Amino acid sequence: MRAGFDFRVSARDGHARVAELETPSAVIETPTFMPVGTVGSVKGMSMEEVAQTGAGIVLANTYHLWLRPTPEVVRSLGGLHTFTRWPKAMLTDSGGFQVFSLASLRTIDDDGVTFRSHLDGTMLRLTPEESMRIQTLLGADIMMAFDECPPGDADRATVERAMARTTAWAKRCLDSPRGEKQALFGIIQGGVHTDLRRQHIKELCALPFDGFALGGLSVGEPWQEMHKVLDDVAHEMPEDRPRYLMGVGTPRDLIAGSLAGIDMFDCVLPTRNARNGQALTWNGRVNIKQLRNREERGPVDPECDGPCCTTGYSRGYLRHLFQAQEILCGRVLTLHNLYFFGRLMKRLRQAIREGNARSWADSVLDRMRENDEVGPADDA
Amino acid sequence: MRAGFDFRVSARDGHARVAELETPSAVIETPTFMPVGTVGSVKGMSMEEVAQTGAGIVLANTYHLWLRPTPEVVRSLGGLHTFTRWPKAMLTDSGGFQVFSLASLRTIDDDGVTFRSHLDGTMLRLTPEESMRIQTLLGADIMMAFDECPPGDADRATVERAMARTTAWAKRCLDSPRGEKQALFGIIQGGVHTDLRRQHIKELCALPFDGFALGGLSVGEPWQEMHKVLDDVAHEMPEDRPRYLMGVGTPRDLIAGSLAGIDMFDCVLPTRNARNGQALTWNGRVNIKQLRNREERGPVDPECDGPCCTTGYSRGYLRHLFQAQEILCGRVLTLHNLYFFGRLMKRLRQAIREGNARSWADSVLDRMRENDEVGPADDA
Numbered sequence: 001m002r003a004g005f006d007f008r009v010s011a012r013d014g015h016a017r018v019a020e021l022e023t024p025s026a027v028i029e030t031p032t033f034m035p036v037g038t039v040g041s042v043k044g045m046s047m048e049e050v051a052q053t054g055a056g057i058v059l060a061n062t063y064h065l066w067l068r069p070t071p072e073v074v075r076s077l078g079g080l081h082t083f084t085r086w087p088k089a090m091l092t093d094s095g096g097f098q099v100f101s102l103a104s105l106r107t108i109d110d111d112g113v114t115f116r117s118h119l120d121g122t123m124l125r126l127t128p129e130e131s132m133r134i135q136t137l138l139g140a141d142i143m144m145a146f147d148e149c150p151p152g153d154a155d156r157a158t159v160e161r162a163m164a165r166t167t168a169w170a171k172r173c174l175d176s177p178r179g180e181k182q183a184l185f186g187i188i189q190g191g192v193h194t195d196l197r198r199q200h201i202k203e204l205c206a207l208p209f210d211g212f213a214l215g216g217l218s219v220g221e222p223w224q225e226m227h228k229v230l231d232d233v234a235h236e237m238p239e240d241r242p243r244y245l246m247g248v249g250t251p252r253d254l255i256a257g258s259l260a261g262i263d264m265f266d267c268v269l270p271t272r273n274a275r276n277g278q279a280l281t282w283n284g285r286v287n288i289k290q291l292r293n294r295e296e297r298g299p300v301d302p303e304c305d306g307p308c309c310t311t312g313y314s315r316g317y318l319r320h321l322f323q324a325q326e327i328l329c330g331r332v333l334t335l336h337n338l339y340f341f342g343r344l345m346k347r348l349r350q351a352i353r354e355g356n357a358r359s360w361a362d363s364v365l366d367r368m369r370e371n372d373e374v375g376p377a378d379d380a
Numbered sequence: 381m382r383a384g385f386d387f388r389v390s391a392r393d394g395h396a397r398v399a400e401l402e403t404p405s406a407v408i409e410t411p412t413f414m415p416v417g418t419v420g421s422v423k424g425m426s427m428e429e430v431a432q433t434g435a436g437i438v439l440a441n442t443y444h445l446w447l448r449p450t451p452e453v454v455r456s457l458g459g460l461h462t463f464t465r466w467p468k469a470m471l472t473d474s475g476g477f478q479v480f481s482l483a484s485l486r487t488i489d490d491d492g493v494t495f496r497s498h499l500d501g502t503m504l505r506l507t508p509e510e511s512m513r514i515q516t517l518l519g520a521d522i523m524m525a526f527d528e529c530p531p532g533d534a535d536r537a538t539v540e541r542a543m544a545r546t547t548a549w550a551k552r553c554l555d556s557p558r559g560e561k562q563a564l565f566g567i568i569q570g571g572v573h574t575d576l577r578r579q580h581i582k583e584l585c586a587l588p589f590d591g592f593a594l595g596g597l598s599v600g601e602p603w604q605e606m607h608k609v610l611d612d613v614a615h616e617m618p619e620d621r622p623r624y625l626m627g628v629g630t631p632r633d634l635i636a637g638s639l640a641g642i643d644m645f646d647c648v649l650p651t652r653n654a655r656n657g658q659a660l661t662w663n664g665r666v667n668i669k670q671l672r673n674r675e676e677r678g679p680v681d682p683e684c685d686g687p688c689c690t691t692g693y694s695r696g697y698l699r700h701l702f703q704a705q706e707i708l709c710g711r712v713l714t715l716h717n718l719y720f721f722g723r724l725m726k727r728l729r730q731a732i733r734e735g736n737a738r739s740w741a742d743s744v745l746d747r748m749r750e751n752d753e754v755g756p757a758d759d760a
Contacts, residue, residue, distance in 0.1 A: 040700065044707040069674070069700040076675045077696040085692045294449070295456045312465045316457040320420065320449040327424040327707055 001210045005141075005183045007242050011353040015235040015261035018349045021057075021242050023141035024181040025081065026088035028056035029349060030242065030263035033254060033341045034091060036271060039064045040074070040084045043271050044331040045338070047085045052307060053335065054342030057089035057141075059266045062134055063098030063126075067119050071137035079139030090140040091266075094131045094173075094187070097215070097247070100149050108148065110165065128169040132176035140182065144213065145173040147187040152220025159191040162216070163200045170207055183210035185244060191216055192225040194232040205238050212237050213244035214262075218253070227256045234260035251280060251344055251368060255361045258348055270337035275330040277322045280337050282364070284372030286315075288333065292373075293319040306339035308332050381590045385521075385563045387622050393732040395615040395641035401437075401622050403521035404561040405461065406468035408436035409729060410622065410643035413634060413721045414471060416651060419444045420454070420464045423651050424711040425718070427465045432687060433715065434722030437469035437521075439646045442514055443478030443506075447499050451517035459519035470520035471646075474511045474553075474567070477595070477627070480529050488528065490545065508549040512556035520562065524593065525553040527567040532600025539571040542596070543580045550587055563590035565624060571596055572605040574612040585618050592617050593624035594642075598633070607636045614640035631660060631724055631748060635741045638728055650717035655710040657702045660717050662744070664752030666695075668713065672753075673699040686719035688712050 001007060006022040021028045035042045035050055038061045042050050050058060060080060065071060077083045080090050099106065099113050106115040112127030131146035146169050148162040166189050178184060186209035190197035197214075205212060214234070217226045230245070234257070237243045244264035245257045254265050270280060279286040281301035286293075288300070296316045299309035313332055321329035344364075351360035381387060386402040401408045415422045415430055418441045422430050430438060440460060445451060457463045460470050479486065479493050486495040492507030511526035526549050528542040546569050558564060566589035570576035577594075585592055594614070597606045610625070614637070617623045624644035625637045634645050650660060659666040661681035666673075668680070676696045679689035693712055701709035724744075731740035 039704045039706060040697070041704075041706045041708045044711070046708070046711075064704075068703060069696070073675055073696065073700070077677055077694055082692070083694070083697050083700075085697075295453055297457055312462070314457055314463070316449070316453065317420070317463050317465075320453070320463075323448060324419045324421075324444075326419060326421045327711070328421045328426070331424070331426075331707070331711075 001241070002183050004181055005210055007211070007240065009239070013352040013355045013357045014259065016259050016352045016357050017261065017263070018352045019242070019263060021263070023057075023089040023183065025090070025141050026056050028089060031254070031258040031345055031348060032056060032264055033345050034059045034264060034266040035338050036061075036266055036268045037084060037086075038268075039068070040080065042334070042338070043275065044327070044334050049307075049335055050086070050338065051088065053338035054346060055088075055338065057091055057264075058084075058086050059091045059093065060084070060138070060140065061098060062092045062095035062131065062138065063102065065092075065138060066095060066134050067117055071134045075137045075139070081139065089142070091142040092135045092138050092140040092144065093246070094144040094146040095126055095134065096131070096147050097149050099126055100151075108165075110168070128172035129176050132173055132178055136178045136182065139179055142183045142185060142211070143178060145170045145184060145186045145209070147189060147215050149189065149216050149219065150191065152191075154191060156191075156193060156196070159189065159193065159196055159216075163189045163196060163203075167200070167203045170204060170209075174207060174209070185209055185211040185213050185242075187213045187215040187246070188237070189216045192221050192229050194229060197229055197233045198236065201233060201236055209241070211242035211244060213246050215246050217245065218248045218267075223250075223253065226253070230257055230260040230262065234262050237261070251341075252365060254341070254344065255348060255365065258352070259357060259361060270341050271334050274333035274337045277329065277333065278374065279333050280340050282340075282367065284368040284370070285374040287374050288315065288318050288329070289322050290319075290373065300333070300336055301340075304336070304340065304343075306336060306343070308336035308339070381621070382563050384561055385590055387591070387620065389619070391733040393735045393737045394639065396639050396732045396737050397641065397643070398729045398732045399622070399643060401643070403437075403469040403563065405470070405521050406436050408469060411634070411638040411725055411728060412436060412644055413725050414439045414644060414646040415718050416441075416646055416648045417464060417466075418648075419448070420460065422714070422718070423655065424707070424714050429687075429715055430466070430718065431468065433718035434726060435468075435718065437471055437644075438464075438466050439471045439473065440464070440518070440520065441478060442472045442475035442511065442518065443482065445472075445518060446475060446514050447497055451514045455517045455519070461519065469522070471522040472515045472518050472520040472524065473626070474524040474526040475506055475514065476511070476527050477529050479506055480531075488545075490548070508552035509556050512553055512558055516558045516562065519559055522563045522565060522591070523558060525550045525564060525566045525589070527569060527595055529569065529596050529599065530571065532571075534571060536571075536573060536576070539569065539573065539576055539596075543569045543576060543583075547580070547583045550584060550589075554587060554589070565589055565591040565593050565622075567593045567595040567626070568617070569596045572601050572609050574609060577609055577613045578616065581613060581616055589621070591622035591624060593626050595626050597625065598628045598647075603630075603633065606633070610637055610640040610642065614642050617641070631721075632745060634721070634724065635728060635745065638732070639737060639741060650721050651714050654713035654717045657709065657713065658754065659713050660720050662720075662747065664748040664750070665754040667754050668695065668698050668709070669702050670699075670753065680713070680716055681720075684716070684720065684723075686716060686723070688716035688719070
């Protein structure tokens with residue numbers, strides 16, 4: 001890996017592993033969950049609170065920051081760490097995923113993608129070189145290669161074309177200049193096809209990236225198919241590099257991914273669901289707006305030792321704040337959910353160290369299913 | 381005053397005074413500014429942050445809490461202090477002002493007011509007795525008598541009718557049961573007519589209230605007229621009881637009111653303006669969205685020693701957050717504005733103690749005017 005970076009595996013249990021990922025800004029224990037700070041803010045949180053949840057690395061979205069305030073402005077304000085006041089590690093995605101999911105009038109060619117901004121309709125063009133240029137200006141510890149991410153229902157031929165383009169673009173990303181303190185991860189495509197994933201791992205992992213990610217998962221396919229791909233191929237990614245599963249996921253997915261050998265995750269689920277009144281707990285999901293919470297003096301999760309559940313926020317008060325559309329509800333539940341994700345990963349690392357990750361995971365997931373307060377109809 | 385309450389004047393400068401207001405929950409130095417927590421939350425803030433701004437007393441709105449979650453639910457969740465997690469003093473208004481300003485299809489008679497809820501159109505009726513019942517259930521340290529508050533442009537006859545009704549209702553409030561640890565303040569009406577204000581002070585202040593408020597100001601009349609009334613009559617309110625100017629105001633108004641002899645203020649200005657991107661500082665107002673802030677690395681106010689200006693939030697970052705409609709911008713600026721109001725009142729108390737309140741006030745207000753970054757067209 002690049003100078004200033006290191007990845008040291010310290011414990012294994014089946015395919016699962018505990019490691020220390022070192023960047024110029026932080027040492028992060030993996031498996032780890034990265035809160036998403038799309039435009040340079042984990043929605044509603046101060047960075048002091050994000051740190052309080054146990055997070056060591058935060059993701060920011062290149063596409064959004066490119067459009068506004070522009071990478072030049074972020075650079076002029078000291079780069080992402082200073083700009084956002086986040087002293088630990090940061091990762092930027094390549095912008096590709098958002099171009100494929102948010103932008104309209106998208107045209108892909110072998111050189112890059114032309115599309116309209118979702119903000120004001122301006123025509124823009126993103127190429128591997130432009131993504132590297134933007135990410136260099138943003139200055140995160142870890143940059144992601146620019147890839148083509150096909151939708152979850154893409155046919156095999158489309159997935160194969162995306163793989164070929166992703167490989168060609170990966171080489172162009174490696175050939176582009178970047179900051180001295182910035183690592184670069186490659187992205188593996190291949191949809192839910194185990195053979196294609198294996199083929200792309202062979203292609204991509206031959207290239208001198210500092211880490212590797214599985215892209216193109218959790219993009220609409222059934223979760224069971226994603227779990228199968230993870231079980232099949234995650235452990236076949238290089239042993240000595242961090243493995244990152246992009247855009248995932250639920251507690252169930254984080255556990256399945258870690259057992260399959262994944263080290264890093266990111267997802268808007270804990271933050272977005274919090275703003276919609278949903279808390280994630282050791283007893284499954286809590287929908288704060290339910291009538292049962294109206295006069296409930298107890299906390300969201302009596303078992304949680306976090307800053308929402310131990311400081312007097314009653315379910316009844318939070319329900320009231322949600323009904324009244326008060327900002328504080330989303331803020332407190334976001335803090336709760338991120339804290340819960342932090343604790344979940346911490347206990348998972350402990351279970352891996354103790355060699356009982358699988359049985360620990362089964363009992364945790366059983367309990368979440370049994371006590372879940374959200375009906376199957378509300379399943380997300 | 382009621383047992384558990386006390387009001388001790390410790391310094392005077394002209395009509396201005398510094399005092400300690402003691403309630404069963406806190407001892408508050410006056411003149412003081414009370415942040416507004418309309419539905420039981422100072423919008424965007426945790427109560428830990430509210431305390432950090434120097435606030436000792438928070439106002440909550442009876443009308444809003446009556447409609448939702450209902451006073452019975454607040455009571456069942458432990459009363460306002462426990463419900464909102466605010467350990468210091470609380471004050472509830474009577475609900476009258478909101479009924480007169482928010483509700484529709486309002487009919488006033490000598491017994492009370494019938495109106496439609498602004499939330500769902502339900503027909504409701506508020507009387508002095510009902511206001512006292514609701515405020516007793518809410519359980520704030522200080523309750524306000526139910527008054528009739530005419531608009532700023534009401535004619536003299538309307539103001540006189542409102543005074544008569546307010547006096548009659550005041551007596552009914554005093555005759556109603558309330559909690560043992562709850563004080564009750566009377567409200568003086570009279571519009572901008574000095575003679576009517578004097579007449580109503582005589583009527584109201586003969587009644588055994590624990591404190592007195594000036595209502596019906598800052599309701600649309602020019603600020604110069606309000607300042608004149610304050611100069612004329614504030615010092616004629618009882619010396620040995622707290623004097624509260626309701627719904628006011630700007631830094632200019634807080635200073636003018638204090639110099640005239642007022643002890644307590646509340647207003648949504650610092651919180652609402654923050655959410656609209658406006659910061660209040662020793663150098664006047666800052667409109668964070670202005671282009672001049674785009675690449676500005678410095679804080680909102682270099683002179684401020686508060687938790688927004690000393691912890692690395694650049695104007696450029698806050699402007700970006702505002703443009704991107706991120707919650708964090710309003711949150712940080714609210715913290716800033718409340719901290720600024722807390723410091724302003726603290727320095728004002730110091731100037732009163734030192735006997736130079738008037739000259740201190742002139743120099744502070746001059747500087748705010750000279751350096752204000754918001755054009756007259758944006759004046760609020």
